[in-house]
Amino acid sequence: MSYLVLARKWRPRNFEEVVGQDHVVRTLSHSLDNERLHHAYLFTGTRGVGKTTIARILAKALNCEQGITAKPCNQCDACTGVDQGSYIDLIEVDAASKTKVEDTRALLDNVPYQPTSGRFKIYLFDEIHMLSGHSFNAFLKTLEEPPSHVKFLMATTDPQKLPITVLSRCIQFNLRAMDTEEIGRQLTTILPEEGVAFEPAAINAIARLSQGSMRDALSIVDQAISFAEGNLSEAAVRDMLGMLSYDYISSILFALAERNADEILKIVDKMFERSVNIESALDDLLLQLHQLGLHKAAPKIVESRVDNVEQLQQLSKALSAEEIQLYYQIGLLGKRDLEQAPTPRIGLEMVLLRMMTFHPESQSAGITSAPAPAAGTGTEHATSGSAARRAQPQPASSAEPPPARNINISTAEEWLAFVQSSRSLSGMVKQFANMASFESRDGNKIVLVIPDNAPPSTTRKDNVTNLQNILSKVVGQEIELSIRKGSSDNSSPNDYVARKQRHAVEQAIEQIEQEEIPKMLRQEFDASPDTDSIRLPNHNSGQTG
Ligand SMILES: [Zn+2]
Structure with missing residues (x-):
């Protein structure tokens, strides 16, 4: 040729x-x-x-x-x-x-x-x-x-x-990386000479995506020309960039924010149908998380650099800074382990499910959602179950002050909900509260149980006093707190989270196993040369040398 x-x-x-x-x-x-x-x-x-x-x-x-x-x-x-x-x-x-x-x-x-x-x-x-x-x-x-x-x-x-x-x-x-304008200008010089019609917005999108590399920019243009049949319209280029796993990544992040495992697995399906390269998809995911992390810190600057500001803002709203950090870490580890995964697909799915399963510690760890500022019933603290998390894709920003309302702590469940969602607990007191199981409440007297093997420092007197003061404040009544050492029939917040995470991981693995076996059979079947319906993917996922 x-x-x-x-x-x-x-x-x-x-x-x-x-x-x-x-x-x-x-x-x-x-x-x-x-x-x-x-x-x-x-x-x-x-x-x-x-x-x-x-x-x-x-x-x-x-x-x-x-x-x-x-x-x-x-x-x-x-x-x-x-x-x-x-x-x-x-x-x-x-x-x-x-x-x-x-x-x-x-x-x-x-x-x-x-x-x-x-x-x-x-x-x-x-x-x-x-x-x-x-x-x-x-x-x-x-x-x-x-x-x-x-x-x-x-x-x-x-x-x-x-x-x-x-x-x-x-x-x-x-040598320095080129900026978007320089690349854009160069493309604007080259394309007319090549007889290729283009819309400026399409050129901007390509220039941004190439991240300072003229070679990458030209290689994307090559693909865009054959994809868009010689006319680089904004819509065509966006379409193509979507195929280069760009849009999948945003959809995945939205699905993660909603903890929607079905949706995530569906998106992975689509990526495989289009032969998206898994390693570069994982890279794209990390890049986008990086950008979101930056956006949390310096929104104006990041918005001036990206192509799709609205989407960035939505994602930034849907994910907390802690979640972004955690996902980034999980993604990095997942990338490292990708080679050892049985198949790249399993590697990717496990990474995504791990992201979905684990929550940053500073947020409610899946027992209740943090009290939503918009809800006005005054009883939202006591709702249990992960349904609350799922129904509220946007975790409340941790910068917002807690609503000044009294809450009730009279049962083991209410104690769990309080410890999980309270923002007044921190440091040693929080550690202490997380270890404690609720035993009883009688009038203004609350009894908590601490396991025998808890480090002595957690039950120090000032910890107990601090917790007692916090409880008095949130309950709206002078609380007298007493601590018993020993075992309890009720779960401590720590027990609860550990059990819940174990369960979620088991579920995730089960789900993958159920999904994976029929897939592999289908792949085997498709690979047979006798089948008329075979169509080889002709798009090569946009890897550039
Ligand atoms: Zn010469």
């Missing part, structure tokens, strides 16, 4: 075409014009910002047959050879696949020999940080005293992994 992907076709061929890296280009051009050359150059920056592109232009600048120049001619054999990747004196090494010391030695053995046709023999190491320690040691000797006909160009996304001995022998250039 003669179609050239845009990222390759529009790769800058000289320094003037490089976008967004003026500081690097200026310094390099200046030193080339004055022939003040270094023997080792290191280019750092995130993926897709142009590290190897600039290194290749530098290779041309050094070997152009017109002479060392900041403006290589792009006509001579050296220039065209570099552009086509066939120039014999430019040795490109993907360090990620040649990490071993033997590989490095084999390469360096050739260093002493003169270049074949050019002025310099140029080694370009991509992802240099991937070399092993031994490889770096072998490399270091050459780097200390290189022959004058050799230049080393290195690129890395992770300069911190380079030994300081190597770093100190390079001249270093830090």
Whole structure:
């Protein structure tokens, strides 16, 4: 096929075409014009910002047959050879696949020999940080005293992994991630030349999604062109971004906020129907949680950067800051464990169900919802069961003061509900209350039971006094609190939460097992070549190199 992907076709061929890296280009051009050359150059920056592109232009600048120049001619054999990747004196090494010391030695053995046709023999190491320690040691000797006909160009996304001995022998250039406007402007230049019609909003959406990487932006445009049949309308691009697991993630977050397991499993189903890549979906989920976390802290700034402000605001409202933090952590762990999961699908489902099952400690842990400020009956504290949690997808913000109403504590259930939802309890007193089971109430006298094995510090006198004061305040009557040590028939809040979480995890596992077996059978069946209905997914989940 003669179609050239845009990222390759529009790769800058000289320094003037490089976008967004003026500081690097200026310094390099200046030193080339004055022939003040270094023997080792290191280019750092995130993926897709142009590290190897600039290194290749530098290779041309050094070997152009017109002479060392900041403006290589792009006509001579050296220039065209570099552009086509066939120039014999430019040795490109993907360090990620040649990490071993033997590989490095084999390469360096050739260093002493003169270049074949050019002025310099140029080694370009991509992802240099991937070399092993031994490889770096072998490399270091050459780097200390290189022959004058050799230049080393290195690129890395992770300069911190380079030994300081190597770093100190390079001249270093830090490439920055491009901002959305720069990428947008560049796309607006390229698309008319490609004969592609577009709406500005579509370009903005793509520029935002590419997160500073011109290469990613062009790769998304490539996909969008074939998806939208050459007309990049806002609607088409949004549709496509939806297919790149973007919308699934928001739907998942909304379903999580509502603790709706059915919905979550349905969404996972859809993702599989469309062959969404699970690992990148999990990455997207983490990105969105990160963005939501930022939004909680600095809403205005984050809103100015995102595409769908309304949706962000809704999600931010539906999830508490603590939930966002917890989900992020669970997601990170899940990503780490994904490889070990029986299938990626099971891995993803378990991550999502874990998010649904566990609650941040500072919130009501599933026994009752925190008193809703809008409800006005004055008895909301005593409702039990997780139904309350489910009926109220937006947990009340923890910044709001508790309603000043008296509550009743005369039964074990009311005690549980109070400890779970009270915002007056904190620190040691809360720990103490969580361990205590309700025994009885007689007039203003409340008896609580603390297990024998409770640490002595929890039943310290000031803890008891503090709890007694808090109880008096919430009940609206001077309470006399007495503590008995021993066992109780009633659950303490701690027992209750532990039991509830165990139960939820068991349920989740059961649900997955029931779902998974028929799925696997169906997959087996679909894989049979005799079935007419087989249609292979032709969309490849939008992974970009
Ligand atoms: Zn040239």
